[in-house]
Amino acid sequence: MNRPTDAHDAGAANLAFARTLVHELHAAGVSTAVLCPGSRSAPLALAVAAQPGLAHTVHIDERNAGFHALGSAKATGRPVVLVCTSGTAGANFLPAVAEAGQSRVPLIVLTADRPPELRAWGAAQTMEQRTLFAGFTRWSEEAPCPSEGGPGERYARALARRAVCEATGPAPGPVHLNLPFREPLLPVSAEMAALPDRAAVAVELPLTHTLVDASGALARELGSVERGVLVFGPDAWDPSLAEAAAALAGALGWAVIADPASGLRTGSTLEGVLVHGADLLLRDPAVAAALRPELIVRFGSQPTSAPVSAWMASHASAQVWLVDPAAGFRDPQHRASRVIRAGSRDFCELAATGVVRASAAARAWGEQWRQADRIAREALAGALAADLRFLTPQLAQSLWARLPEGAALYAANSMAIREIDTFAGPRRERLRVLANRGVNGIDGQVSAALGASAALGVPTVLWCGDLAFLHDLSGVLAGRLHDADLTVVVSNDDGGGIFEYLPVARSAPRAVFERLFAVPHGLDLTELARGLGWEAVLADSATAFEAALERALRGGRHVIEVPVDRAANTAFHVALHEAVRAGLQRGWPG
Numbered sequence: 303m304n305r306p307t308d309a310h311d312a313g314a315a316n317l318a319f320a321r322t323l324v325h326e327l328h329a330a331g332v333s334t335a336v337l338c339p340g341s342r343s344a345p346l347a348l349a350v351a352a353q354p355g356l357a358h359t360v361h362i363d364e365r366n367a368g369f370h371a372l373g374s375a376k377a378t379g380r381p382v383v384l385v386c387t388s389g390t391a392g393a394n395f396l397p398a399v400a401e402a403g404q405s406r407v408p409l410i411v412l413t414a415d416r417p418p419e420l421r422a423w424g425a426a427q428t429m430e431q432r433t434l435f436a437g438f439t440r441w442s443e444e445a446p447c448p449s450e451g452g453p454g455e456r457y458a459r460a461l462a463r464r465a466v467c468e469a470t471g472p473a474p475g476p477v478h479l480n481l482p483f484r485e486p487l488l489p490v491s492a493e494m495a496a497l498p499d500r501a502a503v504a505v506e507l508p509l510t511h512t513l514v515d516a517s518g519a520l521a522r523e524l525g526s527v528e529r530g531v532l533v534f535g536p537d538a539w540d541p542s543l544a545e546a547a548a549a550l551a552g553a554l555g556w557a558v559i560a561d562p563a564s565g566l567r568t569g570s571t572l573e574g575v576l577v578h579g580a581d582l583l584l585r586d587p588a589v590a591a592a593l594r595p596e597l598i599v600r601f602g603s604q605p606t607s608a609p610v611s612a613w614m615a616s617h618a619s620a621q622v623w624l625v626d627p628a629a630g631f632r633d634p635q636h637r638a639s640r641v642i643r644a645g646s647r648d649f650c651e652l653a654a655t656g657v658v659r660a661s662a663a664a665r666a667w668g669e670q671w672r673q674a675d676r677i678a679r680e681a682l683a684g685a686l687a688a689d690l691r692f693l694t695p696q697l698a699q700s701l702w703a704r705l706p707e708g709a710a711l712y713a714a715n716s717m718a719i720r721e722i723d724t725f726a727g728p729r730r731e732r733l734r735v736l737a738n739r740g741v742n743g744i745d746g747q748v749s750a751a752l753g754a755s756a757a758l759g760v761p762t763v764l765w766c767g768d769l770a771f772l773h774d775l776s777g778v779l780a781g782r783l784h785d786a787d788l789t790v791v792v793s794n795d796d797g798g799g800i801f802e803y804l805p806v807a808r809s810a811p812r813a814v815f816e817r818l819f820a821v822p823h824g825l826d827l828t829e830l831a832r833g834l835g836w837e838a839v840l841a842d843s844a845t846a847f848e849a850a851l852e853r854a855l856r857g858g859r860h861v862i863e864v865p866v867d868r869a870a871n872t873a874f875h876v877a878l879h880e881a882v883r884a885g886l887q888r889g890w891p892g
Contacts, residue, residue: 312449313489320481321352321447322346322455324383326462327410328356331470332381332476336371338364340387342427343414344487347385368398372407381408383468388415389427392434402476409476411435411469417447417482435478442478449484460636467631467641482598493553520642521656528663529596530556531671533610535564535632536739537602537646544571551575555660557671560603560712562722563737563828567731577671579882581607581724583678586883592892593671594618601646603632606723606739611635625649656761674890679727681885685878692844693871694793695878697864698725700844701765701791705853707731712751714766715742716800718793722765734758744770748777748790754787761855762787768794768827775834781859782835789854790836790861795868797822802872820868833859840864 316615322786324335328862335350336359337343350358352479360450361367362556364386375382392413393610402409416428432444445461448454461479469477507700515649524530530549534543543564546569552556559580566576584590590613598620605611614622615635624631626639627645631638642649642683686695696719711733713719719737736754748771751764771778771792795798797820801807807815816822837854838861841847854860 312484315448315451316345316483317348317454317456317489319445320349322458323412323462323481324353324356326459326529327466328353330463330466332383332410332466333357334371334374334378334380335359335383335385336361336367336374338362338367338391340391340414340486342416342483343385343387344413345483346412346414346481348488349483350385352381353506353813354464364394365397368395369401371409372402373526375407376405379408379474381410381466383410383412383603385412385575386414387427387733388431389429390411392431393429396435398765399435399476399478400438400535403435403440405708406474406476407476408835409566410465410469411439411476411478413478413480415444415480415482417484432480433456434474434480436891437523438476440466440471440473442480444482447482447484450582450628456667460633460638463638463641464631469675485715491510494519502680504757515601518656521589524554524597524599524653524655525660527554527597528661529667530554530664531595532556532558532599533559533598533605533614534558534564534566534646535600535602536561536604536737537565539565539734539736540647543647543650544569546647546654548572548575550650550657551668551805553657553660555652555664555668557668559605559610561602561607561739562719562726562735563606563739564602565735567726567733567735568733571728573728574672575668576728577675578727579675579678579682581609581883582682583674583886584609584613585888588888589886589892590616591673593674597621597623599623599625600638601625601649606632606719606737610811625855627755668852670892674886674892678882678888679886681882682725682878684885685881689874691870691874692847692864693866693874694721694795694799695725695845695874696844697765697793698722699789700847701763702726702729704848705733705763706761706855708734709761709763709855710734710736710754711766712747712754712762712769713737714747714764715744716770717767718765720800734760741872745773746777748774749780751780751790752777752784752786755786755866756784761789763789763791763851763855765793767799768792768796768823768825769798769821771827772823772825773829775851778831778834778836778861786859787857788859789851790831791829791851791864792861793864793866794827795866795873796820799868801867802868803875805891828861830861831863835859836861840865 335356337347337358337360371384408816415431415433416425420428424675430707465477527774544566558572558576566572594617598614618835621639622637623640624633625642625644625646713722747766755762828838828840836859839850840863841850
């Protein structure tokens with residue numbers, strides 16, 4: 303199902319998506335559905351009718367159907383599915399949905415729809431349905447047309463699980479899924495074989511019990527897993543998380559992967575369990591395959607590292623638990639088999655108290671990770687030492703090593719945070735790392751760093767690229783107006799360096815690539831910063847940079863421009879990763 307689908311297969315794709323969605327809704331605890339007749343909703347109606355154990359009734363009038371579902375859900379406290387076709391059918395659900403929203407009744411409303419290209423073009427029985435219940439739902443979403451071959455059945459399962467969780471959360475209420483289907487709506491034959499049985503999905507327990515109630519069971523489950531990994535993504539800073547994470551990882555014998563913005567990559571607390579070079583070693587397909595996990599426990603949002611994310615996605619048989627205090631479903635891979643409503647520190651502390659002792663197999667698994675990490679970082683160190691140029695990998699390591707204890711590093715998008723993730727190794731001194739990893743924009747980086755510096759009152763350095771710096775020149779001006787105390791390190795590769803690592807750099811003609819993606823500007827950023835009232839210097843070597851950074855950290859407004867040859871920098875990254883891969887192939891038994 304995860305492939306482009308032609309018109310003849312559209313009906314089969316529609317029905318497969320609908321069946322998976324309904325099947326998972328039932329597995330997540332839905333036992334009742336209310337249907338209204340219609341053509342566009344045919345895949346959903348057939349899926350409901352074919353689902354064993356899912357009772358359903360059919361109602362001619364959608365308003366009547368809505369209130370019937372409301373009454374059933376109110377009486378039982380269990381979510382009820384409500385299905386209709388496209389057009390004004392869903393509008394007749396509004397009074398019941400409004401009541402459900404106000405009285406906290408769990409409804410899951412499935413409105414079938416025409417495909418997007420028919421909206422606002424005068425197509426029959428077509429209107430704007432995505433916002434039908436705005437202001438009344440706990441969550442609403444529109445799925446892609448199944449025939450487009452997108453994320454497919456995995457997405458349908460995740461969509462169903464989340465719908466139930468959102469509808470039955472601490473403040474229950476209605477959820478709306480708008481589901482467009484292209485014609486033909488059904489395959490030539492709509493006979494359906496039984497889908498494999500699924501027990502109630504594991505997501506139900508942690509969302510309906512407090513962590514304290516469930517901690518014993520969770521600890522027993524964790525303790526039975528030999529090949530597990532704790533993955534900490536960017537999240538709200540918690541100074542006490544490191545100790546709790548170290549206790550849990552030590553008790554389990556597992557490895558820890560931590561994003562730079564998790565707050566866990568500096569200090570000595572996690573040494574012995576923390577894998578610093580995960581982004582390096584998981585680029586090797588053989589290593590990534592050999593380090594096949596049984597369970598990944600993910601904390602916070604998606605990690606910055608693409609190789610880490612790809613490694614998680616590639617092991618489909620592994621369970622993924624997502625620990626999130628808001629049960630916010632920060633799960634773009636749609637992998638979470640369990641969502642645990644808890645803070646990262648609370649989960650680690652409570653789970654660690656229930657784990658008896660790591661098995662020998664679990665300890666050996668953790669040692670596999672640490673050995674690969676040592677080999678990868680040794681190979682990297684050798685390759686860096688052999689090259690005397692001062693490019694962004696050396697800049698990342700210099701910043702990481704030379705900022706004082708208790709300082710703050712604001713790592714900008716797009717490349718700075720990735721360079722820190724890849725090339726920053728162990729650091730015993732504490733360093734506060736901040737990054738805007740919510741929507742990952744390059745906008746407002748200088749302004750955000752100015753705000754952090756003012757709030758923290760510690761030496762603060764922003765590392766950004768030239769485009770991020772130029773994007774927030776008004777922030778540079780604000781720094782002068784507010785007499786700020788901030789050092790901005792700008793790696794200037796005269797354009798968008800991140801695009802060099804994307805497929806377009808290889809597929810587009812070079813002239814086109816430079817004009818449309820790299821966008822070289824040719825500006826002297828040192829003079830520009832001076833003109834806006836900052837002390838600014840150009841540092842084109844490691845020695846010059848270290849001296850400039852030492853002066854800047856004494857206080858005041860400073861810009862340190864580091865010129866970078868974009869082509870040389872790109873090639874150097876490739877060479878470093880090849881050196882790491884060769885080191886792993888030579889020295890890691892796997």
